[in-house]
Amino acid sequence: MNVVGSSVQRSDGAAKVRGEAVFGVDLTVQGMLHARLLRAPVAAGNIRHIDTKAAAASEGVRDVVTGAEVRNDRTGVAVFDNPLFATDYISYEGEPIAAVVADTPELAEAAIRKIELKIEEVTPVATPEQALAPNSRLVHPSWGEFGTVGGIDFNRDGNIVAEILSDQDDVDAVFERADRVIEGVYRTPRQYQAYLEPKMALATYEAGRYTVQVSHQYPFRVRDRLAQVLDVPKSAIRIVGHHIGGGFGAKLDLGLEPYAAILARRTRRPVKMVNNAEEERLTAPCRENATVKIRSAVMNDGTILAQDVDVVFDSGAYANNHPATASIPMFMYGSIYRVGTARIRNRLVYTNTAPTGAFRGVSGPYLVFAAERNMDQIANALGRDRREYRLAMLAEDGHKMLNGQTLEELSILHQAFGLVEAQAPWAEQGKGKLRGVGMAAAIWLTNPQPGQATVKLNEDGTLTVVTAATDSGSGAVFTGLRQIAAEGLGIPADQVIITMPDTDAAGFDAGSQGSRTTHVTGRAVLDATAEVREKVVEKAAAMLEAAKEDIVIEDGAVHVAGVPEMSINLADVAMAATFSNGPIAATGSYTTPPPPHDPSRTKGMLFSTWPTPTYHVHLAEVTVDPVTGRVTVERYVIAQEVGRTINPDAVKGQVLGGVAQGLGYTLWERVDIEAGRYVQRNFESHGLPLASDMPDVEFVLMEHPEAAGPYGAKGIAEPSIIPVAAAIANAVSDAIGAPIDDIPITPEAVLDVLGR
Amino acid sequence: MTINQPVSITCTVNGKAHAIEVGAGETLLQTLRHRLWLTGTKEGCLEGECGACTVLIDGVPVDSCIQSAAAVDGREIRTIEYLSNGDRLSPLQQAFLDHAAVQCGFCIPGMLMTLTALLEHQPTPSRGDVETALAGNTCRCTGYRQMVDAAVAAARGDQA
Numbered sequence: 001m002n003v004v005g006s007s008v009q010r011s012d013g014a015a016k017v018r019g020e021a022v023f024g025v026d027l028t029v030q031g032m033l034h035a036r037l038l039r040a041p042v043a044a045g046n047i048r049h050i051d052t053k054a055a056a057a058s059e060g061v062r063d064v065v066t067g068a069e070v071r072n073d074r075t076g077v078a079v080f081d082n083p084l085f086a087t088d089y090i091s092y093e094g095e096p097i098a099a100v101v102a103d104t105p106e107l108a109e110a111a112i113r114k115i116e117l118k119i120e121e122v123t124p125v126a127t128p129e130q131a132l133a134p135n136s137r138l139v140h141p142s143w144g145e146f147g148t149v150g151g152i153d154f155n156r157d158g159n160i161v162a163e164i165l166s167d168q169d170d171v172d173a174v175f176e177r178a179d180r181v182i183e184g185v186y187r188t189p190r191q192y193q194a195y196l197e198p199k200m201a202l203a204t205y206e207a208g209r210y211t212v213q214v215s216h217q218y219p220f221r222v223r224d225r226l227a228q229v230l231d232v233p234k235s236a237i238r239i240v241g242h243h244i245g246g247g248f249g250a251k252l253d254l255g256l257e258p259y260a261a262i263l264a265r266r267t268r269r270p271v272k273m274v275n276n277a278e279e280e281r282l283t284a285p286c287r288e289n290a291t292v293k294i295r296s297a298v299m300n301d302g303t304i305l306a307q308d309v310d311v312v313f314d315s316g317a318y319a320n321n322h323p324a325t326a327s328i329p330m331f332m333y334g335s336i337y338r339v340g341t342a343r344i345r346n347r348l349v350y351t352n353t354a355p356t357g358a359f360r361g362v363s364g365p366y367l368v369f370a371a372e373r374n375m376d377q378i379a380n381a382l383g384r385d386r387r388e389y390r391l392a393m394l395a396e397d398g399h400k401m402l403n404g405q406t407l408e409e410l411s412i413l414h415q416a417f418g419l420v421e422a423q424a425p426w427a428e429q430g431k432g433k434l435r436g437v438g439m440a441a442a443i444w445l446t447n448p449q450p451g452q453a454t455v456k457l458n459e460d461g462t463l464t465v466v467t468a469a470t471d472s473g474s475g476a477v478f479t480g481l482r483q484i485a486a487e488g489l490g491i492p493a494d495q496v497i498i499t500m501p502d503t504d505a506a507g508f509d510a511g512s513q514g515s516r517t518t519h520v521t522g523r524a525v526l527d528a529t530a531e532v533r534e535k536v537v538e539k540a541a542a543m544l545e546a547a548k549e550d551i552v553i554e555d556g557a558v559h560v561a562g563v564p565e566m567s568i569n570l571a572d573v574a575m576a577a578t579f580s581n582g583p584i585a586a587t588g589s590y591t592t593p594p595p596p597h598d599p600s601r602t603k604g605m606l607f608s609t610w611p612t613p614t615y616h617v618h619l620a621e622v623t624v625d626p627v628t629g630r631v632t633v634e635r636y637v638i639a640q641e642v643g644r645t646i647n648p649d650a651v652k653g654q655v656l657g658g659v660a661q662g663l664g665y666t667l668w669e670r671v672d673i674e675a676g677r678y679v680q681r682n683f684e685s686h687g688l689p690l691a692s693d694m695p696d697v698e699f700v701l702m703e704h705p706e707a708a709g710p711y712g713a714k715g716i717a718e719p720s721i722i723p724v725a726a727a728i729a730n731a732v733s734d735a736i737g738a739p740i741d742d743i744p745i746t747p748e749a750v751l752d753v754l755g756r
Numbered sequence: 757m758t759i760n761q762p763v764s765i766t767c768t769v770n771g772k773a774h775a776i777e778v779g780a781g782e783t784l785l786q787t788l789r790h791r792l793w794l795t796g797t798k799e800g801c802l803e804g805e806c807g808a809c810t811v812l813i814d815g816v817p818v819d820s821c822i823q824s825a826a827a828v829d830g831r832e833i834r835t836i837e838y839l840s841n842g843d844r845l846s847p848l849q850q851a852f853l854d855h856a857a858v859q860c861g862f863c864i865p866g867m868l869m870t871l872t873a874l875l876e877h878q879p880t881p882s883r884g885d886v887e888t889a890l891a892g893n894t895c896r897c898t899g900y901r902q903m904v905d906a907a908v909a910a911a912r913g914d915q916a
Contacts, residue, residue, distance in 0.1 A: 009853050016861030017849040019796020019836030023862060026795045194896050196800045196808050196862040245798070245862030246896050277801045473860030473897045649856035656899030657859065683801035683894075691900040692887040 003486040004711045007649035008493040010478040012243065012471070023243045024200040024215030025274055032202065032270035033062055035101040035263050036108040037256075038115050039279065040090040043124035043676030044139075044352040047088060047097070051116035055100055058114050060107035062267045066098040070262050075228045077221075077253060078606065079161065079319035080147040081140060082355075084229060084258055090119065091139060091317035092354045093677050094282030101263040101271055124352035124676030128291065128314045131159040131349040139317060139350035154323060154604040161315050161348040162323040164604050166330050166402050171343040174306040178297035182378045185293050186370035187742040188725070190286035190314075190671035191664075192680075193359050194688050197245020198275040203260035205268065210237045210261045215244040217251045217472050218511025219501045225254045226261060237261075241501030244512075247472040248661070249358030250284050252513055253320060281681055285320060285357025286671055288313045292370035296339070298378055302392060304339045307374075311346040311367070316355035322348050325362045327607040332367040335401045335443055335610075336413060337375065337393040342402060352676045358513065360658065364444060364722040365665060372440040372726035373741055376733065386730070387426045387439060391417060394441075404598025405609055412704055413441055416617035416639035419700045424619055424637045430734055434624040435634070438730025439617065440723035446612035446715030447514020448592030451521035452507025455485055455528040456585035457536065459578055461556055461570030463489060463529070464497045468506035469521040474717050475650035476517035483646050484522045484710045488529030489536070490553030491570065507589065515715025518646055519612060520590055522710035527588030535584045536570070539577045543568055592708065612706060614714050615641040618723040622731040626754060629747030631667055631732055638699040643706045643714030655699050655720045662724025664689045666743050765829035769794070770838040778825040785809045785820040788835060796836035796865050807893030810866035811835045815877075817870045819892070836865035839872065848872060851910035852903070859897035867893050871907045880911050 015021040052064040067085035074080045086095045098115055102108035125131045125139050138158050140146070148154075155163040175181065202213040210230070216222055219239040227234040244251065256273040263271040275283070290313035297305040311329050315322050326348045334342045379389035397411045420439070430437030454466040465485050471477035482496040499506065509521055533553065540558040541548040550561045559567035577584045594609040602608035621635035636659060645651050668687040672679040680686050705712020725743055733740045738753045762777040769792060778787050785802075788794045788811065797820060800808030804822035811820045812834040839846045845853070848871055858864055867890065874881055874889040881889070886907045887900075895903065 007856065009856070010858065012861065013853045013858050014845065016858050016864050017845060017852050017868065018840050019794075019865045021861055022795075023798070025799060194894070196798070196806055196860070196894070196896060198799075244860060245800075246860040248896065274799075277803055475856075475859065653856055653859055653898055653902065656901055657897050658899075660899035661896070682803050682805065684803065684805040688894055688896065689900075690887075690894065691890040691904060692884075694900050697899070697901075 003483045003493050004646050007647055008479050008483050010475050011482060011498060012478045021243045023197050023245050024213065025197055027202050027213055027242065027272065029202065029270045032272050033101045033103060033267060034105040034108050035099050035259060035271050035273045036105065036112050037096045037259060038098040038112045038117070039282065040086060040093055040095040040097055042090060042119055042121050043093045043126070044122040045090045045119040046122060047086060047090065048120055049116065049118035050098065052098060054114040054116065055111040058107070058111035060103035061100060061111045062269070063101045063263060064098060064111070065262065071231055074146060075225070076319055077321045078149055078323040082318040092352055094279065094354055095317065096259070099259045099263060101267055125159065126351060126353065126673065126676040128312045128349045128351060131351050132312065139352055152606065154606065159350045161319045161350055162326050164326050164346045166344045166601065168343065168402060169341040171306050171308055171341055174341055175297045175308070178305050179300045180298050180381065181295055182298055182374065182381050183293070183295040184374050184377055184741055185291060186373055187291050188289065188366035188369060189744065190289045190356065191359055191669060192284055192286050192671050192686055193248040193250035194686060195246030195248060195250055198280050199251065199255040200272070200274045201256040201260040202270060202272040203257065203264040204270045205265040208236065210264070211240060212237070212257050212261055213240045213242060214257065215242050217244065217247040217470050217513060219468050219470065219503050220508050221252060221511060222254060222257050223503045226257055229254065229258045230261060239503045241470055244470060244472040247512065248360050249362065249513065251472070252358050252511065253285070277683060278681060282678060283354050285355055287359035288315065288356035290314065290366045292366060294370055294374045296374055296378055300382065302382055302384060302389060304337070304393065307333055307339045307342045309333050309342065309344045313348055314351050314353065314356060315348045316351060316353045318355040320355050320357045324606040327605040328363040329367055330402050330602070330605065331610045332364065332371060333402065335407065336395060336410065336441055338395050344402065353673055360661060361444065361718040361722045364442065365662065365725050368440060368442045368723050369725040369729060369743070372723070373729055376438070376730045377739065390441065401610060403602050403608055405595050407613060409704060412615040412641050412702060413617065415702060416441070416615055416641065419639040419702065420617050420619050420637050423698055423700060424635060429619070429621045429635065430731065434626055434735050435621070436731045436733070436735025437619065437621045438727045438734055439619045440726035440730065441617045442723045443613045443615055444719040444722055445514065445610045446519045446592070446614065447510070447516035448520065448611040449510030449516060450589065450591035451509045451524045452587060452589045453521060453524040453528050454507065454585060454587040455525060455532050456583065457532055457574045459571065459574045461574055462495045462497060463491065464499065465525055466499045466506050467521060468501040468503060468509040469517050470501055470512045472512045474512065474654055475647060476512065476717070479647045479650050480518040481522055481525050484525050485529045487711065488526050489533050491556045495556055507587065515717040518713050519709045519715050520592060522713060523590040523708065524588035526710040527590065528586045531586030532584055535577065536573055539581070540568060540573045543573065543576060612714050614643070614719055616719050616723055618727040620727040620731040622728065622735055624732065624735045624750055629751035629754070631745055631750060633663065633695040633728065636695050636697045638697065638720065639702060640699060640719060641702040641704055642716045643709050644703050644712030645701055646711065646713050651701060651716050654717045656697055658718065658720025659697050659724055660689050660694055662721040663693070663728070666725040666728045667745055668693070669744060763826040765826060767828050767830065768832045770834055780826055782825040783821055784811065784823040784825045784828055787825040788820060794835050794837050798862055798865055800862065807866040807870065808863050810869045810893065812869055812873055815873060817873045836868060839868060847913070848875065848907065848910040851906035855902045855906035855909065857898060857902035857906045863893060863895045867895065867903055874907070875911055881907065883908060
């Protein structure tokens with residue numbers, strides 16, 4: 001069979017081009033009510049008075065709740081800091097204060113406007129710098145009383161949600177030996193995920209159980225977080241997933257689900273909620289704004305003796321999952337280039353801004369931006385060619401990362417540099433006035449978290465894969481898992497049916513995050529399919545009176561090797577098996593085991609290893625318009641390591657989509673914050689990339705099959721965004737002959753530098 | 757006329773004549789989704805910016821989320837549900853599948869309506885023509901190239 005490696009079309013494609021695919025926002029059930037939230041109109045303030053009487057008496061209103069009427073304990077993914085409703089003080093603009101449920105969304109909205117709210121405004125802690133200032137007001141005065149998941153405590157202090165420090169050796173002493181210190185401060189803004197389908201939830205409450213229909217990347221996270229918020233057993237909650245109109249990380253934690261669930265219980269009616277555009281804008285968990293300071297202790301021969309890296313990133317008003325992902329800097333420095341020793345400090349801080357969260361390649365784009373800008377600056381300071389210097393500093397197979405984990409296949413990066421060179425010879429790029437070239441290299445991981453799949457042979461010879469894995473667009477489920485199952489049994493991909501997520505029916509799955517689905521859930525599918533195949537072979541061997549090892553399954557038929565006339569349909573095998581031994585099915589489960597590392601080097605890290613690494617080199621050639629300041633990407637070249645390509649078109653889709661988001665982040669998109677409030681408040685003002693903005697992207701895929709992965713596949717979805725800001729900024733800096741260390745690289749910023 | 761007073765309109769939707777009562781402040785998107793149950797047209801930003809709600813009015817792409825329903829009296833409207841003929845996809849729909857132009861799919865109905873209008877007015881568009889036509893349609897997933905490839909291929913009558 002050769003289903004794996006071919007561009008099988010996605011199973012949801014026809015429904016999506018016909019407009020038949022049902023997204024969460026399309027759902028309607030009989031008798032459903034509609035709820036809206038009253039959200040905080042200011043970034044920080046004390047709530048002096050809430051009166052909901054007029055709202056409750058408003059036309060069509062069924063119920064109104066605030067934190068006073070419902071269980072409102074602080075909960076969270078990592079730190080228990082986030083209540084359902086602000087009751088005494090407001091932590092960010094857009095924070096929920098009350099919910100109204102009514103017969104129509106319009107009536108609910110009208111009632112929301114009748115809630116009397118008196119707020120005493122407080123000057124917001126608007127930036128991480130303000131949050132870290134010695135006498136800063138505390139965003140959460142009672143932070144010391146907040147619990148943590150599993151009781152694990154990491155370094156927390158006031159506005160510092162988490163501080164992670166990796167101080168390997170006597171870094172300060174090493175700096176004293178350096179010929180020179182090359183340092184930079186690299187600033188990056190928030191980035192809005194800009195998924196098109198607003199967040200939604202549709203809850204029902206029946207016989208003591210909640211069912212919540214969602215379009216969410218991680219249904220089991222919704223189940224577990226709802227259980228925490230509602231203080232009910234996980235088994236009292238069922239999450240049913242529908243098509244997801246984009247997520248990119250924004251649909252990984254709770255959104256509207258708890259409000260809909262509570263109101264469904266109170267009214268005993270189905271309750272639907274959908275965010276409007278402004279709510280999306282105010283509350284989407286953007287990629288965090290961050291400042292990275294790097295000092296590199298360098299010898300004149302180019303040796304880097306040490307790096308001192310200080311990261312500060314803005315969690316916004318709540319911790320979200322950041323205390324886990326705050327470990328990522330430990331894997332982005334000292335991992336691919338030889339840097340001697342290193343001290344990495346990462347502080348995640350509270351501010352009075354909307355909580356930030358996951359966005360494709362969490363932290364990676366700005367950490368690599370800082371690392372690779374610093375590499376360019378070192379090379380320039382030493383008068384070395386920037387590519388040659390990188391190759392000289394690139395570590396080899398067997399290199400140990402800061403956590404003591406060994407990168408066994410780092411030579412793949414050397415190959416990647418070679419492939420990019422073959423495609424776009426460095427010496428020939430970026431020649432001419434206001435034309436520049438830049439490159440960047442990175443490793444990324446494949447999220448290891450667990451997945452399960454049950455594969456059953458249907459009585460017509462097709463397969464059904466029962467899984468709670470979600471496909472928010474990548475095709476990992478709607479092509480990838482199908483292809484893996486099809487290949488595993490020996491049937492065409494269109495003979496494989498994939499269920500939509502349902503936490504009552506499918507085993508735990510950690511959702512579409514961290515490029516994990518094809519690798520982790522795919523492995524579970526492969527293992528389950530292998531067991532199904534074994535059962536088919538056993539039954540077919542008995543039916544055909546042949547030895548098991550002679551049974552061949554091909555294109556949905558079962559025959560005896562070398563004797564094609566001794567053949568039987570898979571459907572007949574399935575029927576015979578079902579009514580003799582019982583239906584054929586099997587379940588596979590997988591989670592990537594943590595790679596060996598040195599735990600003494602990872603204190604305070606919730607996330608201490610870098611499983612299933614992948615390897616990436618990007619090159620950008622740009623021109624800069626001296627009149628408008630506009631940067632044009634003339635050429636963009638990628639060498640990306642994928643393990644094994646399951647579906648070439650799907651990989652291409654992830655590569656191009658990631659580059660588009662990366663270019664937006666670097667050049668055009670804006671999420672500005674003034675006094676704790678977002679400046680861009682409608683969709684258009686974000687400057688999202690349009691069709692005419694996209695350059696051609698030349699990419700080469702490198703296959704280095706990973707034994708644990710299905711057919712060797714690793715994660716491929718996130719990496720294409722990660723080196724983009726670095727490669728582009730290096731190219732622009734080269735073009736204008738001055739360092740660009742902040743993004744976005746707006747025309748104004750470029751003109752500002754050119755004018756100096 | 758008060759803002760809440762219903763208005764009777766007649767219009768053609770996907771080839772069928774409809775006489776509908778709509779609210780004076782109602783958008784065409786609301787009418788299509790909530791009165792006619794044509795939910796293929798998507799509610800995205802509701803600000804006339806993302807393009808997910810694009811439909812054709814007398815052959816011209818319009819953001820239905822900011823289009824007054826009362827104002828389409830006597831007009832001819834086409835939505836995504838119009839494009840396929842029974843089980844058969846339109847060449848543009850098929851090209852989108854063949855070029856893997858669909859990821860999450862939320863922008864797709866709007867994209868297809870915009871491009872349908874383009875191909876009706878300009879049967880052999882260049883890549884630049886397609887990109888310009890898509891200036892009002894945002895896709896966050898794909899990076900757009902696959903959509904441009906699909907539109908050009910569909911215009912040429914290519915079979916994948």
